Amino acid sequence: MGSHRRFASSGFDRGAAALCVLSAAAAALGAVPAHAAPHTDTSAEVDRLYQEAEQATQAFDKARERAGTLRREVRDAQDHIARQQQRINTLREQLGSLAGAQYRAGGIDPAVALLFSGDPDDYLDKASTLDRITSQQAGQLRELQSALRELAQERTETAGKLAELDSSRKAVAAHKRTVEKKLAKAQKLLNLLPAAERAAFGRASRSDDSGRMDLSYLSDLTGAGAPDARAAAAVAAARSALGRPYVWGASGPSGFDCSGLMQWSYAHAGIQLPRTSQEQRFAGRHIPLSQARPGDLVIYRSDAGHVGMYAGNGQVIHAPYPGAAVRYDPVGMMPISSVTRP
Missing domain, CATH: 3.90.1720.10 (endopeptidase domain like (from Nostoc punctiforme))
Known part of the structure; x- marks a missing residue:
């Protein structure tokens, strides 16, 4: 590279x-002889159409390359989101074992109940409850909090990339239609030229x-x-x-x-x-x-x-x-x- x-x-x-x-x-x-003007005009129009088709081709290439990049980024992001969700599930299972042990001992501590509120931030913001859990449990909860924040951010970013990918796919299709239309018109004009002039059209330049x-x-x-x-x-x-x-x-x-x-x-x-x-x-x-x-x-x-x-x-x-x-x-x-x- x-x-x-x-x-x-x-x-x-x-x-x-x-x-x-x-x-x-x-x-x-x-x-240029006067009688050659019609054919010259046809050749010039074919030249113009080829040039416009080439411009559209470059736009097509760029849009398709961007779509490919976005597809890879979305795929990687979705894989990472899946791994992050698994990590969150594991953390919740670990923290849930604490609640189960307390329930079997005769009830769930109010501090532990907050684990299942769906808002770990609420738990950590209440400093008065932190003395009811061990430092290891507090660390696990903070890890869960961080993982949930990262997951939400990744999902938002991935949604944006998916929207951009959809736009890029539409751009690819639009540029493709433009190229095909220009080339088809150019070929139709070329077919109108006498065989000798059509053969001579394969010159060095347009x-x-x-x-x-x-x-x-x-x-x-x-x-x-x-x-x-x-x-x-x-x-x-x-x-x-x-x-x-x-x-x-x-x-x-x-x-x-x-x-x-x-x-x-x-x-x-x-x-x-x-x-x-x-x-x-x-x-x-x-x-x-x-x-x-x-x-x-x-x-x-x-x-x-x-x-x-x-x-x-x-x-x-x-x-x-x-x-x-x-x-x-x-x-x-x-x-x-x-x-x-x-």
Whole structure:
């Protein structure tokens, strides 16, 4: 397990990159033939739907992870409550033996009768009665008092967790419906495209910025290796997943979404990354893109909705989108918001 702190982004020249992107995009749009506009519009709408589905997928992943955590916490709390109740029952039995002995001797002392009032606090608050029981009995009663207080507190906390779990389950279901709706609409639009254009849609990026960012300085990194053994192990794991399908909400081993692939790969290196790309953005130290090394997490778009792993030679390994397998793509396939070194 690795521990991470949130670091402030060191940043890089987003303004220059954005200007380059906008200029190139404007030039490219001017070159689009009029007859191509309908199909271009369809592709752009599919891109948008995929991006929205990915955002919903990350929300689904987060809600499902929280639900899993709450289920474990509730289960542990219920087990502890059961043990605490057994402890209380045992204490009452021990204290009850005192009452039984006194009854057989000819009656129950009023002090002992208080044991069965259901309110040990009332008993202990009456200091005048404490001289009627032994120090051992007083200690047992105080232990019972403490156990009852702890049990009441644990039951209250568990009730709150159960309510949160119910809300989290509903959030999971809502995000799942959103993802499925977006993906179904995207697939319907893709089916409207001619076969050749539909086949060509499996490109590197779902962004109009594809391939237009100036990343020439990355040529200096072609021979750079992973910064440490853990990063190297994560890269090796990611490479072993090449060709496996994108499956939204999945974190391996047979399928992955983008953040699930990063989490699975780094788990093989002994580091537990958070589940979503938004959280993975802060799971280490931010570095400039020009200093990227294999194993670094490349976070895309301003919403941090997509993540890939830098693999060297100006490429990332990532799970792109539904219908595409885990693969290599150019690191500049879409706008980069930050680079994180776990």
